[in-house]
């Protein structure tokens with residue numbers, strides 16, 4: 001049997017009363033249904049990484065993050081994953097600073113892995129945050145996957161957990177998972193066969 005693909009779900013909002021927690025658990029549950037995946041949720045509220053303030057750029061600094069520090073554990077966790085789902089709100093037409101800081105902490109561990117997006121917000125459902133994230137993850141040598149979920153909070157219909165209960169978001173989530181799994185498998189094989 002092929003080894004499982006490791007997927008990290010990154011919950012970007014750290015705000016009190018955040019809506020994002022429900023959406024992160026929702027997409028996590030959908031990923032867990034897939035037998036070929038092992039899935040871990042990374043809540044940036046718990047992973048309270050320091051604001052990046054080092055002299056060196058992350059690609060160099062990450063090689064000497066001290067054992068036991070949050071940065072070192074973050075680097076190891078990111079390295080262990082084969083792909084990611086970023087669950088992000090839209091703050092002032094962008095994604096939150098907590099997520100940018102988490103992305104900035106390391107460099108090589110993100111490389112050549114797929115990034116998928118679940119966004120949420122007002123009229124634009126967080127789509128503007130995702131458009132910006134696509135540029136950032138490209139710089140990290142990630143593969144932004146095409147299929148995404150954008151949950152519109154205006155007129156939102158959810159269940160008692162705050163999970164989307166409409167057919168469209170479920171359909172979009174299925175497409176996202178399919179796209180992510182394909183890229184996670186292909187890039188994992190690529191990294192193994194053509195190390196850089």
Ligand SMILES: Cc1cc2nc3c(=O)[nH]c(=O)nc-3n(C[C@H](O)[C@H](O)[C@H](O)COP(=O)(O)O)c2cc1C
Nearest residue numbers: 013015017018019020089090091092093121122123
């Ligand atoms: C600082 C801030 C800025 C926001 N800016 C936007 C925005 O530009 N577009 C939008 O659709 N919603 C915006 N909102 C509303 C958020 O979409 C809504 O509060 C959402 O629940 C935030 O996600 P969270 O609850 O997981 O933190 C903003 C909210 C905050 C707190």
